Amino acid sequence: MALGLGLASLAVPTAFAGNTDGSVVGHTQANAVVTVTSPSTGLTRTITADGNGNYRFPFLPVGDYLLTVNSNGNAVGQSRHVTVTLGNATTVDVGSNANATELSSINVTSNALPVIDVTSTESATNISRETLTRLPVEQSVASVALLAPGVVKGNAGFGGISFGGSSIAENAFYVNGLNVTDFYNRNGFSEAPFDFYQEFQVKTGGYSVEFGRTTGGVVNAVARSGTNEFKFGTTITMEPGNWHSAAKDRYNADGSRYITASRDQDSLVKTNVWAAGPIIKDKLFFFAMYEARGSEPHNTDNLGKTITYNNADNNFWGTTINWNVTDSNTLSLMAFSDKTKNVGDVYGYDYDTHTVGPRSNIINSDTGGRNWALTWSSYLTNDLSMKLMYGQNQRDANTQSQLDVQCNVVAGTTGFLNIHDPGVALGCTNSSTVYARTDKRTQYRADFEWTLGSNLLRFGYDHEKNVSDYARHYTGPGEYYYNLYATSPGSTIPNGGVVPPGYDAYVRARRYEIAGTFPTINSAFYVEDNWSITPNFVLNAGIRNDSFNNEDASGRSYIKISKQIAPRLGFSWDVKGDASMKVFGNLGRYYLPVANVINIKQAGGLLDERTYYGFAGWDIQTLNGLTYAVPKLGAQIGPVDDSQGNGTVGDLRSEVDKNMDPVYQDEAILGFQQLINNNWSWGVRGIYRRLHNAIDDMEISATPKCGGDGYIGWVMANPGKKVTVWGDTNCDGTPDGYLTIDTSKYGWAMYDSDGNYLGQRGWVKPKRTYEAIELQLDKAWDDKWSFNASYTAAWNRGNAEGPVNSDTDFDDTGRTENFDDPYVNLSNGFLPNDRRHQLKLRGTYALSKNWQVGANVEVNSGGPITGYGVGNPYDATNYHSYFICVDKCGSIPGQFDTNGDPVQYPSEDRVYKSSPRGNYGRLPWTYTLDANITYVLPYDGGKMRVKLTAFNLLNQQRTVQVDQDLQTDISPQTNSTFRQPIGFQAPRYVQLSFSADF
Known part of the structure; x- marks a missing residue:
């Protein structure tokens, strides 16, 4: 039936909608x-x-x-x-x-x-549940987001998706208005099955002031609901293991295998049942769903020496209840649980004979949790409407294995092992950490719309309290990490103790624990005026005021930033006045909150207790068939050293910039859309984004007045800007007041190998820009066929990707290596999420009344490859840098220290050269074709659908990640595995689904 589209000759109030409707x-x-x-x-x-x-x-x-x-x-x-x-x-x-x-x-x-x-200034893509049933799309929210132009997969081991050049830790995800984004490190979100959702909206730019706390993109979803007609149905999804193509094993140049993947296999069976209908006709409705999942994947380690059989209990339930209280008031409830318990049994494995050995470990992990939101909508008057929402989002992240309980980590220096090699393994685990975390968000918001003639005022308040209950410690009895060193009687060890007679080695037993409750409070006010200046021209002007308050374990504000004013201005011009052609644009500012991982890692009640003992020999033990050695502890040497953390929260004035500025991004968009006819449209969009500031850890080891004697320590701050922090103002060695350091010039001390102070230097400011042109062509579904094509040409440049480093697999959000010292972040170039070319095609064609075929194609050019070195002319620390050592880099021949370790050349003698960002070419282009064929049988009151889908039909397994460590230590040799492929496209797999609605 015909829809009259267009604005009338008189100004129509602009048409904006909330985030659930x-x-x-x-x-x-x-x-x-x-x-x-x-x-x-x-x-x-x-x-x-x-x-x-x-x-x-x-x-x-x-x-x-x-x-x-x-x-x-x-x-x-x-x-x-x-x-x-x-x-x-x-x-x-x-x-x-x-x-x-x-x-x-x-x-x-x-x-x-x-x-x-024609009334909207946003850049958004809507995908309905009905559309997804016709397309070959993997059953995940991320896969839906990837249908939108400018959205690409992250190329790191921790995955994620990137919107418009932003890192994977800058996005926001909503279900029925509830923010379900992971706030611990912003690398994930809570998720329901496909059949739970009614519609998705993927916002890639220009979104209104009701959305904030993101400098990437927004995925907004709404759940299904019941009606006056009682309906029920089921969907069975099968992915048999033998329908999966095997991943390829990967080999070094010498023929040795470094990745074993061909024996990995995944299988999945999901049975989803749902029902919906009236509780009271025209008044109260329900939708309820339960999904039982059978998943038992198994996978080998990279060397093919162990195999892990997983068994997950991840059954899902979800519901919505909607109540039409009156014609002017509605109340709705949405709730779901994505809680998962997984048990992984680890066995010894012989790759050549396919022989499974005895069980060596059991790994237990808990993830997910319960989520719910209660929303009240009300027409207060003819012109004033209100929506109130209150809800909670919970995510667990707990992992512990059998070895974590029974095994300590043991490590010995080369000099120690030369004289005390036990002949068996040191310890029985390589995992050093046991952790348990529960993140719980409590959210409430109020949104209002008020029509005043040709103006629509929208205003509201948005508040979240995000609490992380966190506990982390070392593995094994007593929770100790043992380090062993060679020594001699009478020597002084790091805690000042003197080695007594009879000991030629000592043991450092270290306990490292963080535990506590860490809240963060995010709140915002917003107001927006949508003014129809003329019948065909809409001006959208809004402002959002955000505040973030990250607290430490004792409840004190650790990082508190308020008055984050985010103005946004947009326009939409209905060129012909009939909604067939639109020119639009916007300018906006968007702020990013500080992830809770920062509260915990930087402001937790850290216990770092180091006790030293004489080495009294080995205790040889056996567990699960493995024989290993644990050190026997002799006499304690010197006092317990807890100077790095005594279990209490320290003086945060010396750890946080007092006047810290937030991280924010400015965005400019200019676009055009045209309706070609009743089903076809096309559009073009130009985008420019620029990121300002970073909040990251910096080691301030010098001050302008006191030089190298003004050491402050690791500080959370804005690199390259003025930092105000508690420190030594009169150079007497005692912190006594606040001082301000311009970190673009000062803050990092340089020394020679003898410890002589050489001066100081500062940091460069973070830079990140994104420039792109997007073209899109769309043919709407008309019961015969649909088609969508988009092409994006983009340039993503700078010296900092964002709060994570995907090129070095560093996902501790906000604690990157980028600013550890000024030499780390000197290189400006194309960033890891740069994809110069991106082509996406998708569509469905009805072969007949009952048969449909669909396809989804994604083509991406590869990202840049950088060759990372280690250290720089004034620092030998082992972190990634944009320098490589080319001369006098290793050890001095024939010289050893008291531990028997080689003596290195003095740092001032080393010769380095620059290794710029992206200097080693690019990853290969990737091509992915997904295809499906569907049989549809409508019948009275329902529909049956059988769908066979092949993902990655051509079984492309191209490289998406390589080893970018050109040097792994300070030596003249380069890393033999530099540019070695370590990440690949997932192999082809086939999915069969059957659904029936009644």
Whole structure:
């Protein structure tokens, strides 16, 4: 049925929608009574158009409606069927002769969503549940987001997705208005099965001020709900292991295998059952779902010496309850659980004979949790509406193995092992950490919309309390990590103790524990005016004021930043006045909060206790068939050293910049969209993004006044800017007040190998820009076929990727290596998420009434490759740097220290050369083709669907990640595995799904 699209000759209030619903706006006769009714739920809302005939229905649940207009008891025009989509506005003019001519050539059927929303200044892609059933899309929210232009997969071992050049730790994810983003390190989110969602909206830029706390993108989803018609159904999804193509083993140049993957196998069976319907007709509705999952993957380690059989208990439940309290008030509840318990049994394995040995370990892990949101929507008056939401999001992250309980980590220096080699393994585990964490977000928000003539005012408040309960310690009895060193009687060891007679070695027994409750409070106010300046031109002006307060384990503010003013200005020009052509643009600022991992790692109640003992020989033990050695402890030497952490929270004034600035990004977008005919449209968009500031750890080892004697330590601050921190102001060795250091010039001390102070230098400021051109062509589904194509050309440059380093697999958000010292971040170039070319194609074609085929193609150029070195002319620390040592880099021949370790050349004698970012070419292009064939059988009251999908049909296993360590230590040799492939496209797998609705 025809939808009249376009703005009338009189200004229509702009059409914005909340983050869980949509809206209907338009023009009709002055003071006419306009009514929308949901045939499926009976929800009816009625308003009176203003004196110019403008009307607006905000906060409408996603779905289909019937719109009618009456004036003085007489019908105006014909009733209209209207589809409301997530986050969008549907414009419907009724009984308006002003643009009848213009609309005569546009006839959008009810099966096709409105192609152009001329009132919106956002850049967003809507994907409905019905669309996804026709396409070969992996059943994950990330896969839905990747359908949007400018979104690419992260190329690190920790995965994730990147929006517009941002790192994978800068995005936000919502379900029914509830923020389900991981706030510990922002690398993930809580997720429900596909069949739980009704619609997705992927926002890639220009989003309104109601959204914040992201400098990447937003994925906004709404769950399904019940109607007056009772329905139920099931979906069975099968991915048999023998339908998976084997991954390739990878070999070194000498023929040795360094990645064993061909024996890995995954299999999955999911049975999903759901029911929906009325509890009270036209009033109260429910939707409920349960999904049972059978998943038992097994995989080998890289050397092919162990194999792990996993068994997961990850069954899902979810529900929504919707209550039409009155025609002006609704109450809805959404809840789901994605809690997972996995047990991994680890066995010895012989790759050549396929022989499985005895079990060597059991690994238990718990993830996920329960989530819920309660939302009240109300039409307070004809012009004022309100929406209130309260909810909680919980995520567990607990891992512990059998060896964690029974095995300590043991490590010995070369000099020690030369005289005390036990002939067996040291300890029985390489895992040093046991951790348990529960993250719980409590969120509430209030959103209001107020229509004042041609102005729509939107304002609200958004508040989150994010609490991490965290505990971490070393493995084994007593939770000790043992380090062993050669020595001689009478020698002084690091804690000042003197080695007694009879000992030629000593043991350092270290306990390292962090535990506590760490809250962060994020809150924001926003206000926005959407002004229809002319009938065809909309101006959107908003401002958001964010504040972040990260607290330490004792409840004190650790990092507190307020008054983060984010202005956003956008426009939309309906060029012809009939919604067939649109020019739009926006300027905006977006702020990024500090992840909770910073509170914990930098401001926790750290216990770092080091006790020294004489080495009294070996205790040889056996566990799971492995014989290993643990040191016997002799007499304690010297006092216990807890100077690095005594279990209490220290003086944070010396650890945090007092006047820290937030991380924010500015964005500019200019775009064009045109409706070619009733189903086809095309568009182009230009994007520019620039990131400002970083919050990261820096080692401030000198001050302008006191030089190298002004050591402060590791400080969370803005590198390259002025830092105000507690320290020594008069150079007497005692911190006594605040001092300000311009870290663009000062802050890092340089020494020669004899410890002589040589001066200091500062840090360069972080830089990151993203420039892109996007082209998109869209053919809406018309019961015969649909098609979407997008091409993105992008340039992502700078000297800092963001709060994580994907090129070095460093995912501790906000604690990167980028600013550990000024020599680390000197290189400017193309960043890890730079993909110069990106092509995406997707579509469905109906072969007949019952048969459909679909395809999804993604083509990406490869990211840049950097050759990282170690250290620099003034620092031998083992971290990644943009320098490589080329002469006098290793040990001095024939010279050894008291531990028997080689003596290195003095740092000032070494010769380094620059190794710029992206200097070693690029990763290969990747091509992925997913395809499906579907049999659809409609029947009275329902539909059966059988769908066979092949993901990565061509079984491309191209390299997506390589070893970028050109040097792994300070030596003249380069790393033999530099540029060695270590990450690959997932092999082909086939999925069969059967669904039936009744």
